[in-house]
Amino acid sequence: MAMKVALLGCGVVGAEVVRLLQEQADELAARIGTPVEVGGIAVRRLGRARGTGLDPELFTTDAMALVTRPDIDLVVEVIGGIEPARSLILAAIKNGKSVVTANKALLAEDGAAIHDAAREAGVDVYYEAAVAGAIPLLRPLRDSLAGDRVKRVMGIVNGTTNFILDRMHTQGAGFTESLEEAQALGYAEADPTADVEGFDSAAKAAILARLAFHTRQVTAADVHREGITGVTAGDIASAEAMGCVVKPLAICQLSEDGSSVGVRVHPAMLPREHPLATVGGAYNAVFVEAESAGRLMFYGAGAGGAPTASAVLGDLVAVARNRLAGTSVAEGGHDTGLPVHPMGDTVTRYHLALDVADRPGVLARVAEVFAENHVSIKNVRQEGHGDDAQLVLVSHRAPDSALDATVRRLRALDTVRSVASVMRVEALNNAD
Numbered sequence: 001m002a003m004k005v006a007l008l009g010c011g012v013v014g015a016e017v018v019r020l021l022q023e024q025a026d027e028l029a030a031r032i033g034t035p036v037e038v039g040g041i042a043v044r045r046l047g048r049a050r051g052t053g054l055d056p057e058l059f060t061t062d063a064m065a066l067v068t069r070p071d072i073d074l075v076v077e078v079i080g081g082i083e084p085a086r087s088l089i090l091a092a093i094k095n096g097k098s099v100v101t102a103n104k105a106l107l108a109e110d111g112a113a114i115h116d117a118a119r120e121a122g123v124d125v126y127y128e129a130a131v132a133g134a135i136p137l138l139r140p141l142r143d144s145l146a147g148d149r150v151k152r153v154m155g156i157v158n159g160t161t162n163f164i165l166d167r168m169h170t171q172g173a174g175f176t177e178s179l180e181e182a183q184a185l186g187y188a189e190a191d192p193t194a195d196v197e198g199f200d201s202a203a204k205a206a207i208l209a210r211l212a213f214h215t216r217q218v219t220a221a222d223v224h225r226e227g228i229t230g231v232t233a234g235d236i237a238s239a240e241a242m243g244c245v246v247k248p249l250a251i252c253q254l255s256e257d258g259s260s261v262g263v264r265v266h267p268a269m270l271p272r273e274h275p276l277a278t279v280g281g282a283y284n285a286v287f288v289e290a291e292s293a294g295r296l297m298f299y300g301a302g303a304g305g306a307p308t309a310s311a312v313l314g315d316l317v318a319v320a321r322n323r324l325a326g327t328s329v330a331e332g333g334h335d336t337g338l339p340v341h342p343m344g345d346t347v348t349r350y351h352l353a354l355d356v357a358d359r360p361g362v363l364a365r366v367a368e369v370f371a372e373n374h375v376s377i378k379n380v381r382q383e384g385h386g387d388d389a390q391l392v393l394v395s396h397r398a399p400d401s402a403l404d405a406t407v408r409r410l411r412a413l414d415t416v417r418s419v420a421s422v423m424r425v426e427a428l429n430n431a432d
């Protein structure tokens with residue numbers, strides 16, 4: 001007997017899901033062991049020529065009636081946002097349907113409750129498309145690495161901001177023109193705030209931290225978030241002078257004693273030899289460090305209709321197979337309870353460029369401020385001279401609160417005319 005799928009939303013991703021379900025019907029049936037049939041599509045408005053080739057009778061504006069219909073086996077949610085997606089998914093679960101969703105915002109906010117409901121109902125909730133689009137990442141973290149201890153997950157999980165910073169580096173373009181180009185190419189959201197202010201990456205980081213560290217304690221609100229709107233041409237030039245590139249990073253890291261996790265989203269300088277430094281354009285990549293596996297890198301298209309639909313279809317095959325086998329994969333049943341520590345407790349490394357007067361004692365006074373805050377300097381160089389001198393310093397690793405206090409104190413010094421660039425530096429080797 002065919003499995004019946006209800007599709008919620010028929011936008012960029014939904015339309016591609018419909019196309020692939022039709023074009024690949026035979027392969028999907030063979031891989032699952034039974035045919036998959038579209039049982040209904042919930043849309044906001046009827047009557048538009050949708051060009052899907054599907055029976056117009058399949059379209060409905062009553063999504064709730066669709067997800068609770070007894071003949072529906074699987075629900076694919078690609079509406080996005082919190083409501084009505086949450087109520088629809090919970091109703092589907094309660095009615096015994098397995099769910100596939102691409103909704104990072106909802107999972108970051110309410111993932112724990114949704115997984116609880118799924119466990120209770122004995123159904124699946126799969127969401128590979130929610131983080132880094134087409135890239136197989138969440139199931140590798142959940143399944144393939146289930147026997148290992150993940151220490152750190154660091155990635156570029158927003159295509160729009162990677163595209164903007166890449167253009168600033170490679171073409172010397174300014175922030176605004178790069179954003180306009182990203183919008184014209186269709187990478188950025190209509191309102192790009194979610195991209196450039198880091199909300200999109202923060203939701204993805206929360207999901208990654210929960211999976212990597214088996215903790216239910218992380219939501220998007222717990223993620224330290226800084227956007228890329230403050231990145232200047234000066235920061236880009238400073239990074240290049242150090243052999244680095246500026247990348248929009250999401251970092252989930254176990255504390256050194258393993259008792260808490262840090263989850264943060266901010267631009268940072270990366271040495272050119274770091275695998276993430278070579279990820280250009282709108283591509284995504286995620287670097288995972290695990291105790292036994294060592295370093296792993298996942299790379300590919302993080303957005304776009306077809307790539308995202310590929311991840312949705314992969315999940316659809318998985319949940320359909322589980323259903324046929326009369327089983328489901330419960331998630332979130334084991335909670336390590338690891339809490340999120342404040343950003344100030346996260347150990348980071350800063351790059352600073354200070355506009356100073358080239359006079360005796362200036363470097364000594366700057367070094368004193370570092371010492372007063374117990375921050376060790378890794379290297380320092382001077383560029384220019386006279387009134388145009390710039391001191392460029394890179395710190396050793398220190399608590400972010402100590403580095404932040406150092407910068408605030410430096411800003412107040414008479415000898416420092418201005419702080420031209422402040423940016424965290426990430427490295428492959430975390431020892432110094």
Ligand SMILES: NC(=O)c1ccc[n+]([C@@H]2O[C@H](COP(=O)([O-])OP(=O)(O)OC[C@H]3O[C@@H](n4cnc5c(N)ncnc54)[C@H](O)[C@@H]3O)[C@@H](O)[C@H]2O)c1
Nearest residue numbers: 009010011012013042043044078079080102103303304308
């Ligand atoms: N587009 C991407 O590249 C991408 C990548 C990864 C994940 N996602 C996620 O996929 C989901 C869908 O994204 P999208 O880009 O297709 O968005 P979209 O805006 O193109 O499509 C959403 C569709 O849902 C419809 N809709 C809204 N409310 C509805 C309701 N109550 N009932 C039925 N339909 C309703 C809208 O009319 C729209 O057609 C989001 O959660 C998004 O975060 C998208």
Ligand SMILES: N[C@@H](CCO)C(=O)O
Nearest residue numbers: 158159160187302303
């Ligand atoms: N706006 C997002 C889409 C994928 O979530 C991006 O630029 O990566």
Ligand code: NA
Nearest residue numbers: 128131132135
């Ligand atoms: Na993915």
